[in-house]
Amino acid sequence: MCNRCFDNIGGRILADQPTIFVLNGPNLNLLGTREPEIYGIDTLDDIAGRLDDHARAAGACIDFRQSNHEGHLIDWLHEAQAVGAKAVLLNAAGFTHTSVAILDAIKAITVPVFEVHLSDPHKRESFRHLSYVGMAAKAVFAGHGAKSYELALDVALQL
């Protein structure tokens, strides 16, 4: 887990700043080498670094995480609510198309969730056209590569 809500000096949490959770699902830890012709060559750390700079410049803070396990994503959605996060950017990756449990978790919280994808699932195989996340997400940002995250962050920062 990479938590960007700590300062570089004392590890102190920057509690007074709005926090945006950025949650990434399975196989996204392999970005950079995973099917680069589809997902690009940026690593997840590259993306996290750019989002962090962007958020800090806007006086906000990013809590950036990745897991290959569905339950972690669900726990983190609950946690976003518990800590009063301003928004969640969620790239649930393959779980987007399968997980009723993630849909239920999004519906169970009041924190706005934005669906994010590097690729555009609607331009790919038909099994990617169904999005459980999209049934409850506030908006979808897809098909812009790593920029999809930055576009979603811009909107989340304006909430």
Ligand code: DQA
């Ligand atoms: C993805 C699209 C999903 O269909 C796929 O399963 C992923 C990545 C994207 O960011 O483009 O793992 O969420």
